[in-house]
Amino acid sequence: MEILTSALRNIDGVQVGHWTDADAQTGCTVIRFDEPALTAVEVRGAAPGSRELDLLQPGRTVQRPDAILLSGGSAMGLAAADGVARWLKEHDRGFQTGAGRVPIVPGAVLFDLLMGKPVSPNASAGYSATEGAVSIRDVETGRVGAGTGAATGMIGGRDAARPGGFVMAQVCIDEGLVTAMAAVNAFGRLNDGEQDDPRRSLLSQRVTSPPLGESTTLLACVTDIPLDHDGLIRMTVGMHDGLARAIVPAHTIADGDIAFASTTREDPNCPPERWLRASVAAELAVESAIATLHHSTRSRYGI
Secondary structure (H helix, E strand, O other): OEEEOOOOOOOEEEEEEEEEEEOOOEEEEEEEEEEEEEEEEOOOOOOEEEEEEEHOOOOOOOOOOOOEEEEEHHHHHHHHHHHHHHHHHHHHOOOEOOEEEEEEOOOEEEEOOOOOOOOOOOOOHHHHHHHEEEHHHHHHOOHHHHOOEEOOOOOOOOOEEEEEEEEEEEEEEEOOOEEEEEEEEEOEEEEEOOOOOOHHHHOOOOOOOOOOOOOOOOOEEEEEOOOOHHHHHHHHHHHHHHHHHHHEOOOOOOOOOOEEEEEOOOOOOHHHHHHHHHHHHHHHHHHHHHHHHHHHHHHHOOO
16 A cells, blocks of 8 residues: 555546636636546535535436536536536537437535635636646646635634645555545644644634635545445545544534545446445545645745
């Protein structure tokens, strides 16, 4: 087993693209698949903003999206998915129907409207991110894409918050690769071992007006480990476990935390022991990705 936080390895058939507005401090990120990828999703935050998540639940007809959108801009940022769908339609991608192909683009958003200008990614932004997608090893991290206007530690108020961002890590096991991506915009603080547990201070004071719905960490894991849908569900559970280890507290009423897990190789007869290994790998990948944020924000921004 190997954990990588740099020099990541590519997964065939997977590209990731960003659109970034550094002035407005918002952006979006698109995970694009060459072939529709079997995907599961798990929502743990109390204030999610999303599109087409029900398609990814057990028993649904279409569980294989052509792309996944992670976006800033709160609910208005879901408009970026229209641009993703337009690019896919132009390239003859989508679920085949009697009226032609219909691109499948689940999406989720985070709240960044108070960090810069109250601007949200639109359809043009989603189109640009999809068109500019690159292989995993070439994906930029930091204050880019869906992580452009992200912040962590909002539990201490906006003045005490630190920059969030878009981060990645990869776990390599015998069965294949698990690549985690996270747009970290959390109410909780990074669990870096250098600060007191913020939950204690939260319980010791009278909280009259928490910033409801003004945070959210978005997670996506892509793997080439052969899995079925149940195995991907177990991965999403592991991803949320990794989030809860890396950010304290997680999944609060202020967050809309959502995790996507996708495989490029399906195995309808996947054994349960592979579920276990894939889910633990996803947990480690998410935890490792978020852990890089503390170091990177210090080195890049001097905080």
